[in-house]
Amino acid sequence: MNVPTNLFMWIMACLPIIVLLLLLIKFQWGATEAAPIGLLITIITAVAFYKADFTLLASETAKGIWSALPILLIVWTAILLYQVADEAKAFLVIRNGMRKLLPNELLLVLALGWILESFLQGITGFGVPVAVGAPLLIGIGMHPMWAVILPLLGQSWGNTFGTLAAAWDSLASTSGLTTGSPEYFAAALWASAFLFVWDVITGLIMCWFYGKGAGVKKGLPAVLILAVIQGGGELLLSQVNTTLSCFIPSCVSLVALFLIGRMKMYREEWKLEDSPIMNRAGTTAKEEEGPSDMSLLQAFVPYFILTALTIIVLVVKPINEFLGQFSIGFSFAETSTGYGFVNQAVESFSPLVPFTHASMFLFLSSIVGLIYYGSHGWIKKGGTGRVFAKSVAMTMPSGIAVIGLVIMSRIMGGTGQTDVLADGISRVLGKAYAILSPVVGLIGTFMTASNMSSNILFGAFQSTTAGLLGLNEAAVLGAQTAGGAIGAAISPSKIILGTTTAGILGREGEVLKKLMPIAIGTTIVIGLVVFATAVL
Amino acid sequence: MKNSFFKTKEGGLTIAFIIIMISFFLIQGGLAAGMNALAYLGFILVIVSMLYSPVKVFIIDRKK
DSSP states (O other): OOOOSSHHHHHHHHHHHHHHHIIIISSSHHHHHOOOOHHHHHHHHHHHHHHHHHHHHEEEEEHHHHHHHHHHHHHHHHHHHHHHHHHHHHHHHHHHHHHHHOBBBBHHIIIIIHHHHHHHHTTTTTTTTHHHHHHHHTTTBHHHHHHHHHHHHHHHHTTHHHHHHHHHHHHHHTTTTOTTTTHHHHHHHHHHHHHHHHHHHHHHHHHHHHHHHHHHHHHHHHHHHHHIIIIIIHHHHHTTTGTTTTTTHHHHHHHHHHEEEEEEETTOBBOTOEEEEEEEBHHHOOOOOOOOOOOOOHHHHHHHHHHHHHHHHHHSHHHHEEETOOOOEEEOOOEEEEEEEOOOOOOEEEOOOOOGGGHHHHHHHHHHHHHHHHTTTTOOOOOOHHHHHHHHHHHHHHHHHHHHHHHHHHHHTTHHHHHHHHHHHHOOOOOOGGHHHHHHHHHHHHHHHHHHHHHHHHHHHHHHHHHHOOOHHOOOOOHHHHHHHHHHOOOOHHHHHHHHHHHHTHHHHHHHHHHHHHHHHHHHHHHHHHHHHOOO | OOOHHHHHHHHHHHHHHHHHHHHHHHHHHHHHTTTTHHHHHHHHHHHHHHHHHHHIIIHHHOOO
């Protein structure tokens, strides 16, 4: 490509992201309103400064809509599953049942804000843990905003090796790592080591949010045990089988949680009355009860179905291969900008495999849940219609925002703006670029809501830059994907999933404000570690 | 019931989403058949639909 990499072009490439951040954080706009403005600015910079023609813009827009569709399907079906359980008042039963099993409120918060999310991230991902976790936390009396923040943190460590390592595989393929090679395992080691640290941080931060020093003191043993199982387990398994390196430890941690709940220091009823994240007034004022004849296990039936379906379809190879042969994808012709930045023609762009897609598991679980709850009389007359109508109404605002953000990232990528952004940073900074290497991964996920997309966008770039600058390539790639995973905690599209199911759509900026310092701070520390490997 | 839903913001966004999906096929069909005008129309429809929410929230609703 001949796109000039100078300060002006770099600022122009940055402009859509800066405006998006300003609108979300400074002006407190909702993502449904901010994303279209970011998109509009991207289009203007693409045409005015990056010499994009309308054919390229139309092509990238179509690719963006198609890429957003699988995310929207997950949003809708996750909300559908939530609405089914909500209509049957199952969350009230789950809340009361979990309270009995885990009388220590902090442990209960960790269970529903971290461990459950890790488990869901291990199998489904794509924002499902956030969409499902937020209402459960509200159910135990948490303020809605915090009920969004905790799942965002809780799911993030599992983004690279979760969803059966989809994001990791994409990094390996785009950066040219041969599966099973020493470089492959070295990069996996760096990635899982960074994520281990992030996992410990997320657990401790949750305790801090719950009760500052007292919360950390009470939660420290549980956090350490659970983080060692999750992050430590992932670290070990990443050297054996990357596909299952998140899934297995997160299953083990779910079981370990209930064993921890029986430990002397956690088995008694305990809570901090003045916890800033809990809504004490709200829960005592309307302590609604669920159906008296619904047990905790019965309340969880749709989630059991979801888990079973996911494991069967994703892990049993013959079933996966059979269902995976049905796919839908569209071809796109080659396009290029006036600067000669080329988007290669594709036969089948980002094919959607409906029967192995997470939305299919969510949809089937919702239907089975509806039938099961209905057969017990827990779904009232007209309930089915209400469930579907509410799910569509709740999906649309977030759906439009997700489409806008994905189109924006496609146009930025397709016109060379993303490359200029990253290239400019590496040219100016030299070896100090190592510090920013995880930030690039974080920005990728921030824009696309997907660690996998971030790795696809920047994997090759990171690998090449590391080679050019003489950096430790394995560490840079590990930092790229770890930064991408951390970025999943602050991605507007993921935040919207939580604010939607928590019923606080439009407060994305507040959530972002709380999470940004933690995410960026940790990412820079990771960068400093990578820098140290280059200079020491 | 149907009329009242489509008068809400969620209803408007549902219509915008439907237009975006139709536009996707217009762009796809237009590019595949070499009918660029059709693809450009689809592209413009996507942008207009996307702008529904900020226009409604910050212009139409504020005037009310």
